[in-house]
Amino acid sequence: MHKYSIYIFIGIALLFAACTEVIDVDVPVAEARLVVEASIDWEKGTNGNTQIIKLSSSTPYFAENKSNGVSNASVSVTDNNSNQEFTFVDQQNGEYLCTDFIPLLNHSYTLNIEHNGENYTAVETLMSVTEIDRIEQSTEDGFDDEVIELNMYVPDPADEENYYLIKFQEEGDLLPELFDVDDEFVDGNEMKFFIEKLDDEDTGEEEFETGDVVHINLYGISEAYYNYIRILIEQTQAGDIFSTIPVAIKGNCINEANPDNYAFGYFRLTQVDKVTYTVE
Template identity: 50%
Template sequence: MKTYIKFLLLTAILSFLSCEEVIDVDVPTATSKLVIEASIDWEKGTSGNNQSIKLSTSSAYFDTETNTMVIGASVKVENTDTNEIFVFADNGDGTYSTSSFVPIIGNNYSLEVIYNNETYIATETLIAVPNIKNITQSTEGAFDDELLEVNVYFDDPIDEENYYLTRFYEENDLFATFNSLSDEFLNGNEIYVFFEKDKDEENNQASFQPGDTVEINLYGISERYYNYIRLLLEQYGSGGGPFSSSGAKIKGNCINQTNKDNEAFGYFRLTEVNKTSYMFQ
């Protein structure tokens, strides 16, 4: 009987292996869209004159050979409060840059991109950011009491709505980690944000150890950008699981004035950013 059972199992395994069949699946592709990466970030302590904007086109998910950089476009930003115009020169590699930008906190700016005879417009306000007042490390305030975490403290301005974006990155990590927050329940108080890393062999990521250095960026962002990036981060964080919902299309603020059916991806933002780093002890 045992020999008979072993024979049946072996037969079933061989039958399964011999029935492998390659199935070609047609993956739907969408029309290529313009992608506008226009982040005007004024780092505290600098003039903010040097800025760049990247233009590319979307491509199929599995397409790794198509050249997506956009050259030959017209890119300019106007301070609509002062009427000063900043032309971004084409560098021939998909990036457009200027060395004469003038950042003014609270002023409104308009982006104009002309590509393939279509004009894209976006408007935003340059938002200030508080100073980072203190950075500490601990193992008790986050999710795992055995992992090192970095804690960043800053004072939120009183009697006004404020929105923030944080970026944490350690050299050799595959991706930086972003988080968005508002002062809805913390207005006028000290705010602290923390960051810890779990070991992730798939992404070649290790938890923090003494001697590691983490880069820390704190951005002041508008409410509109906060709503945009919050949804984007939520979809990124919940994607890939067996029970995750299908991602909804998230629209940026770059509007096609020529053909509204041919929308662009991306966002035009202006922020003041506080950049620093911390070495774990």
Template identity: 50%
Template sequence: MKYIINIFKIENKIKVLSLIGLSAIIFSCTEPIDLTVPTESPRLVIEASLDWEKGTLGNNQTIKLSLSTPYYDTAPNPVSGASVIVENTTNGDVFIFNDQQDGSYTTTNFVPIINNTYNLEVIYNNETYTAQETLISVSEINRIEQSREGGSDEEELDLTIYFDDPANEVNFYYITFLEGEDLLPTREIMSDEFTNGNEMSLLYEEDEADAEDEILPGDEVDINIFGVSEQYYNFLNRLIEQGDNAGDPFATVPTRLRGNYINPENPENYAFGYFRVTESVNEVYTFE
């Protein structure tokens, strides 16, 4: 019995020493690491998407202004006191956007006209920012078909939307799918380079990597199709590509995306964002 007790004492001492050594390793691995993130002076951010949904007047429009913030700052930095004007350069109509003192600027008399060109002018802090876009039309959705066969997993629900592409034109499309309570939509872009004048189709299915977000009967998806310019299509292509490659160690190093804003007097102090003017169609589909 005495021999056995001594063995237990030795084992307990070994366990204590092991725990002390493990604790030393753990605590030595939790030392804080200070990362230096490059910073720069705040830059104006202009969110100006003048979207005209078919079947509406399109007269109510909002443009939002803010300042860029450091990487670890999450609080918004809205801009007030700016001058925001949109001019239809085709017919000379001018639309003044009124400052709501919360970073948003609104108008209730905007007039959207297909194929007319619009110029945005923002004056803030004695700097002038401009951008120009033409209002592009879009076709109605012909139909939406639900199945379990078109996607990558035949056990999962998916849907396909169909719409006509106008003949003898070069067209570009931006499509978003927002399901349920998702915060961000699934974004797709299309061109008619190889399908000019034909019926276009696009499949929507859940990301295979997100097994917990399976589409079920009764789920709703909000679908929007925008007719966009080639310049905006190229901008979106780079934006989506960089977003999809996030976290991929073999992806191309992301670059700063510049929209269509220019600062004529001080070109290096350009604004972030993109000024678009589009016609859109919207439909909410409920899975069966």
């Protein structure tokens, strides 16, 4: 009986081996573009002098070498209200550091990048943000009344348009949860946001438990950046890695001499309020 089973197993294995054929598929590869991570974030309670801008080049999704930091570029940011220029020094690892930046609310700033004979520019305004009033936890307002959710309360300033980006990230999670918000229907009122995590075997996500540490950031953003990040969040939450991108998202980094060779990424300036909460 055992010998018969082994013969059957070998026969099936040979059958599948005979039907296996390696197929090489040519995947189109676009030319590399400059990728700009220029987030000037001024945390409340700090002077905001130390800022980092990251430059890299785009790579094919299946590329084995992901080390693509761009060095030897010239990077600066100019305060358009005072014409003061801040130089970001090349750290030779794709990062450019400035330790004397002066953030001023409602001032317009221009980013300038010179790389490989190309010049990229972007203009943004430093937006203010209200403070997070409090964080509470409950099991009443989420989708599962037996699971802990965190509730964040934020007072929205009256009689002005405000746009927010909210980032939740539990320590140990690889990626944060991002939410874009505007105050069109809640102007001047207290806003309430909640986040709830449910057990998911496919993603490895687990619900909040006592002792979990969660970092919560509230950013004040411009309307232009709100429109950009809203589309980006929608696309990252839909489909899979092989899905067709419905809209090509362009940031605000412009190559005026060669518009077709625009950079990926965005130059933003925000004020941010940060809170760390430990689940009870």
